[in-house]
Ligand code: HEC
């Protein structure tokens with residue numbers, strides 16, 4: 114009895130090993146099977162874009178992409194560099210877009226008098242851009258509500 118349980122366990126393990134290696138063989142990244150290191154010269158992540166006009170959005174709920182450099186812009190408990198230009202108090206002087214009303218809504222939908230803690234860490238949603246060739250071709254089309 115004991116022996117057959119053991120044989121069973123061994124067989125199951127072999128089966129698992131076999132199926133996982135088969136499964137692993139089928140998984141292929143979108144990038145293909147090229148080594149990342151071989152491609153790394155294309156992914157120049159450090160090359161910041163030059164400051165430019167706002168980048169068209171792809172869908173209405175999209176957090177707009179950051180169209181300028183943000184190197185050295187600190188965001189911590191005491192200081193938020195982004196707000197020195199994008200807050201309602203400063204946007205006129207800096208010529209930046211002011212943060213929208215949605216950024217003043219609390220977790221339960223209540224209206225707040227200052228930016229919601231949920232929106233404080235800007236780069237959680239808004240991403241800076243780089244001059245890198247895309248590693249994978251992208252066929253995404255923007256929604257019709259934005260582009261006809
Ligand atoms: C020195 C001022 C300044 C600082 C600091 C700054 N920005 Fe900006 N930002 C601008 C200006 C100016 C624009 C462009 C406005 C225009 O051309 O309509 C802009 C545009 C943007 C936009 C595009 C808005 C849109 O409608 O497409 C986003 C998103 C943005 N900034 C996010 C950030 C974030 C996040 C930070 C902090 C990491 C930051 N900015 C820091 C001045 C600033």
Ligand code: HEC
Pocket residue numbers: 173174175176177193195196199210211212213214215216228231232233234235236237238239
């Ligand atoms: C949780 C995600 C999130 C965070 C964090 C966040 N945003 Fe946004 N932001 C959005 C989304 C989504 C939009 C587009 C819809 C809207 O206006 O709410 C947006 C819109 C904007 C716009 C364009 C407003 C307009 O009228 O077109 C600016 C500028 C902006 N955000 C700046 C900031 C700054 C600066 C911070 C940090 C202080 C920040 N955001 C934090 C998600 C976020």
